[in-house]
Amino acid sequence: MILKESSTRGFRAYNTKHLDDLLRRGGLGDEERLRIRAVATVLPFRTNAYVVDELIDWSAIPDDPIYRLVFPQADMLPEPDVTRLAGLLSAGAPNAKIQAAAHEVRMRLNPHPAGQLDLNVPRVGAEPMPGMQHKYPETVLFFPKQGQTCHAYCTYCFRWAQFIGEPDLKFASDDVENLLGYLKNHPQVTSVLFTGGDPMIMGESVLRRYLEPLLALEQLESIRIGTKSLAYWPQRFVSDPDADDTLRLFASVVDAGKNLAFMAHFSHPREMESPIVEAAVTGILATGATIRTQAPLIRSINDDPAIWSSMWRRQHVMGMVPYYMFVERDTGPQDYFAVPLARAHEIFRDAYASVSGLCRTVRGPSMSATPGKVCVDGVAEVAGQKVFVLHLIQARDPELVGRPFFAHYDPTAVWLTDLRPAFADRFPFEPAEISEPLTPFEPVVPQRLSA
Numbered sequence: 001m002i003l004k005e006s007s008t009r010g011f012r013a014y015n016t017k018h019l020d021d022l023l024r025r026g027g028l029g030d031e032e033r034l035r036i037r038a039v040a041t042v043l044p045f046r047t048n049a050y051v052v053d054e055l056i057d058w059s060a061i062p063d064d065p066i067y068r069l070v071f072p073q074a075d076m077l078p079e080p081d082v083t084r085l086a087g088l089l090s091a092g093a094p095n096a097k098i099q100a101a102a103h104e105v106r107m108r109l110n111p112h113p114a115g116q117l118d119l120n121v122p123r124v125g126a127e128p129m130p131g132m133q134h135k136y137p138e139t140v141l142f143f144p145k146q147g148q149t150c151h152a153y154c155t156y157c158f159r160w161a162q163f164i165g166e167p168d169l170k171f172a173s174d175d176v177e178n179l180l181g182y183l184k185n186h187p188q189v190t191s192v193l194f195t196g197g198d199p200m201i202m203g204e205s206v207l208r209r210y211l212e213p214l215l216a217l218e219q220l221e222s223i224r225i226g227t228k229s230l231a232y233w234p235q236r237f238v239s240d241p242d243a244d245d246t247l248r249l250f251a252s253v254v255d256a257g258k259n260l261a262f263m264a265h266f267s268h269p270r271e272m273e274s275p276i277v278e279a280a281v282t283g284i285l286a287t288g289a290t291i292r293t294q295a296p297l298i299r300s301i302n303d304d305p306a307i308w309s310s311m312w313r314r315q316h317v318m319g320m321v322p323y324y325m326f327v328e329r330d331t332g333p334q335d336y337f338a339v340p341l342a343r344a345h346e347i348f349r350d351a352y353a354s355v356s357g358l359c360r361t362v363r364g365p366s367m368s369a370t371p372g373k374v375c376v377d378g379v380a381e382v383a384g385q386k387v388f389v390l391h392l393i394q395a396r397d398p399e400l401v402g403r404p405f406f407a408h409y410d411p412t413a414v415w416l417t418d419l420r421p422a423f424a425d426r427f428p429f430e431p432a433e434i435s436e437p438l439t440p441f442e443p444v445v446p447q448r449l450s451a
Contacts, residue, residue, distance in 0.1 A: 012048055026067070043155070044160055069156075120134060130171075140191070142192055156333070162196065192220060193263070222258060231267070265293075305351040327376075340412055342410075349378070377389040408422045
């Protein structure tokens with residue numbers, strides 16, 4: 001069964017209603033399909049005909065990387081949880097009972113990491129600003145209401161909580177005036193990142209309502225759009241009915257003197273093989289926009305330096321700028337996908353060493369953690385101790401940016417909270433009293449702007 005969203009776009013989406021039929025296509029047995037469906041009651045599933053027909057090698061599943069990137073896996077959650085949910089599905093339990101059990105599992109998966117709900121939501125007085133995050137002084141994230149879905153969902157996505165139908169876990173707003181007012185009251189903000197979901201799920205007319213009002217703000221230097229559309233639906237920029245209008249909109253942003261940057265997510269080289277991807281990239285770059293690429297390091301999908309060097313070289317040839325290798329965040333099925341930090345650095349180092357200097361714009365492996373973006377620079381022996389060398393690429397406290405610090409070497413550590421400080425009793429971003437709670441971000445207006 002296929003859900004056809006638009007006869008003019010040719011876009012066909014698949015969701016959990018179609019999951020069993022799609023899995024049959026891969027020749028999976030009854031029990032395996034049941035357990036995958038059980039996982040899909042907890043984590044969101046959505047894909048489309050382009051991904052299914054053009055990107056996945058169905059003769060190679062379950063090992064095909066794009067299949068693993070998009071489809072839930074039976075061992076992605078703790079076995080007792082999967083068994084319980086599979087039992088409810090098999091018994092034909094009421095949907096309310098299944099959803100209650102799924103909710104219980106979700107709440108153990110840290111649905112909003114890095115203080116997203118508590119520390120990053122800006123406030124005016126005591127009132128939170130819906131659909132916004134403000135973690136770093138110069139950057140505001142905005143979650144447009146109509147852009148809080150995707151052409152397809154990545155199984156590793158740290159924003160999975162946006163897609164499960166629980167309003168208390170979702171960021172979204174369609175109040176552009178609220179955004180404008182906040183920016184005007186915080187002149188240190190020079191960059192707005194539209195994120196989701198995927199803002200490029202929106203049509204040109206809706207996207208224009210969010211972008212155009214920002215162009216008159218002199219303080220804004222850049223507008224960023226976080227998107228997976230180049231990998232999952234490149235037709236958005238080539239053959240969709242409003243593709244040309246969308247590119248003209250991008251050109252108008254550049255003509256207004258703003259840097260328009262696409263933060264494009266490519267997780268595997270296969271996502272760039274289709275000629276339509278190259279056409280989409282060419283069209284976007286012709287508007288004057290830039291495309292920067294990023295993705296997390298994911299076990300069983302891209303945990304090989306040859307994959308990363310191949311991606312970076314291909315991106316460079318196509319005119320894109322390799323930007324970030326991320327560490328899988330501490331949310332959702334992290335245990336399933338995580339690569340130890342020591343191995344992550346080895347993969348990054350080996351890939352980095354095998355590309356030209358023009359590709360070495362990439363940074364990583366980087367953890368987007370509560371204090372900021374923590375980069376693993378390497379492993380060294382200092383004062384007779386084996387340690388991780390780290391620094392903050394970006395920080396909640398700007399004074400900490402670029403300052404190196406150390407953590408005891410731990411070959412099993414997969415996240416910042418697994419590490420212990422070396423040569424100090426605390427990390428530089430930790431308060432003197434560990435029990436002292438962090439407070440929500442309060443932007444500091446630089447003196448030159450507040451005078």
